Amino acid sequence: MINKEEFRKKVITSAGQIFSHYGFKKTTMDEIAKALNMGKSSIYYYFESKEGIFEAVVLHEANLLRNELTTAIKSVDSPIDKMRNYVFVRMKSFEKLSNYYNAIFDKNLDHFDFIETIREKYDREELAILRLIIYHGARTKVFNVVNSEYTAMAIQTTLKGLEVPLFWKKKEVNIEKRLDAILDVLFYGIVKNR
Amino acid sequence: MINKEEFRKKVITSAGQIFSHYGFKKTTMDEIAKALNMGKSSIYYYFESKEGIFEAVVLHEANLLRNELTTAIKSVDSPIDKMRNYVFVRMKSFEKLSNYYNAIFDKNLDHFDFIETIREKYDREELAILRLIIYHGARTKVFNVVNSEYTAMAIQTTLKGLEVPLFWKKKEVNIEKRLDAILDVLFYGIVKNR
DNA sequence: ATGCCTTCGAATAAATTGGTCGATAATTCG
DNA sequence: CGAATTATCGACCAATTTATTCGAAGGCAT
Numbered sequence: 001m002i003n004k005e006e007f008r009k010k011v012i013t014s015a016g017q018i019f020s021h022y023g024f025k026k027t028t029m030d031e032i033a034k035a036l037n038m039g040k041s042s043i044y045y046y047f048e049s050k051e052g053i054f055e056a057v058v059l060h061e062a063n064l065l066r067n068e069l070t071t072a073i074k075s076v077d078s079p080i081d082k083m084r085n086y087v088f089v090r091m092k093s094f095e096k097l098s099n100y101y102n103a104i105f106d107k108n109l110d111h112f113d114f115i116e117t118i119r120e121k122y123d124r125e126e127l128a129i130l131r132l133i134i135y136h137g138a139r140t141k142v143f144n145v146v147n148s149e150y151t152a153m154a155i156q157t158t159l160k161g162l163e164v165p166l167f168w169k170k171k172e173v174n175i176e177k178r179l180d181a182i183l184d185v186l187f188y189g190i191v192k193n194r
Numbered sequence: 195m196i197n198k199e200e201f202r203k204k205v206i207t208s209a210g211q212i213f214s215h216y217g218f219k220k221t222t223m224d225e226i227a228k229a230l231n232m233g234k235s236s237i238y239y240y241f242e243s244k245e246g247i248f249e250a251v252v253l254h255e256a257n258l259l260r261n262e263l264t265t266a267i268k269s270v271d272s273p274i275d276k277m278r279n280y281v282f283v284r285m286k287s288f289e290k291l292s293n294y295y296n297a298i299f300d301k302n303l304d305h306f307d308f309i310e311t312i313r314e315k316y317d318r319e320e321l322a323i324l325r326l327i328i329y330h331g332a333r334t335k336v337f338n339v340v341n342s343e344y345t346a347m348a349i350q351t352t353l354k355g356l357e358v359p360l361f362w363k364k365k366e367v368n369i370e371k372r373l374d375a376i377l378d379v380l381f382y383g384i385v386k387n388r
Numbered sequence: 389a390t391g392c393c394t395t396c397g398a399a400t401a402a403a404t405t406g407g408t409c410g411a412t413a414a415t416t417c418g
Numbered sequence: 419c420g421a422a423t424t425a426t427c428g429a430c431c432a433a434t435t436t437a438t439t440c441g442a443a444g445g446c447a448t
């Protein structure tokens with residue numbers, strides 16, 4: 001293929017889909033290879049390990065979220081209608097990331113040094129604001145108040161998506177706490193209540 | 195717990211969630227046990243094997259779909275608006291079942307005798323009609339034509355859901371063919387193009 | 389041909405996993 | 419109570435899976 005770096009991107013997107021669905025542990029190198037129409041051993045020519053791929057994927061995903069974040073921040077003072085849309089997009093990203101979060105639980109977090117890298121990349125204040133948006137939106141049920149079945153359904157689906165990969169880890173954890181935990185892990189590298 | 199049969203139901207719903215997300219192979223007995231707050235070995239008191247649980251789950255799910263089917267059939271001649279809703283509910287079920295379909299691919303179908311049981315339970319004519327509904331809806335893009343973002347989004351999400359568990363199995367397979375394959379496996383026990 | 393970049397299949401050591409078994413609670417019942 | 423039945427568990431095992439390595443070899447430019 002054309003370019004070594006170009007091919008790495010292909011691996012990242014391809015493996016990313018699988019990782020996001022199955023988590024780190026359940027994703028096998030065989031699957032990644034098959035998704036790329038490639039011998040398993042060939043992948044090691046581009047990445048040093050499975051963990052290396054995972055790192056690249058999460059870093060990539062976190063970057064995407066970050067770009068969305070910077071846009072979202074600007075909408076804090078916007079009318080509720082606009083805010084709602086931003087939150088929706090954001091939630092979609094969280095859904096994806098929550099799967100990585102779940103994946104991280106599989107192994108010991110200490111082994112993932114790159115979480116530290118992510119943390120350093122993000123500004124706490126930005127996240128604090130986003131958190132407020134989400135919490136406020138969830139608590140006041142803005143999503144339902146707004147007369148739009150579409151949004152209501154979207155949020156519901158997304159929340160359910162958040163729930164799926166975590167449901168058997170612990171019972172009786174509410175959405176807010178989950179978001180909290182996800183944010184903490186992904187951006188601050190903190191893990192509580194293991 | 196109260197009743198042996200009652201507990202089996204608990205296992206079915208609990209394991210069903212995991213199976214539907216991860217498929218047969220990727221779901222481990224340990225996970226099922228943990229989801230039930232139970233030792234792994236205890237499950238074998240209620241089910242003879244992992245496959246036994248899987249069988250019970252799919253049978254249960256197929257039964258649910260069947261009930262929906264009988265309702266759906268009656269709506270064939272209804273106005274397009276009503277039809278749309280039925281199709282939506284139907285699609286939701288297919289999304290779920292498509293995961294089992296994927297799971298079946300994991301092992302050799304021959305090992306799953308109960309597929310035969312399912313097949314016998316269903317009337318081909320009923321399914322032929324449902325198939326027509328779905329195909330017609332998809333081809334004529336009824337879902338998009340109807341002025342409802344909600345439905346459009348719902349269908350889109352569902353279709354995407356269908357795609358997820360299959361995307362790395364084979365490229366360039368269109369939705370119709372997938373539905374075809376799913377129906378064939380689940381109701382007729384036929385597997386093509388392995 | 390020579391060397392370099394890329395891909396692969398086979399081999400393997402370590403980890404995982406479905407399932408078993410005897411022990412041990414918990415519950416029922418005389 | 420105490421014995422019999424029901425329910426749960428941890429430790430263990432054999433078989434399979436899995437991440438990773440390595441030498442060979444295909445393709446391609448010089």
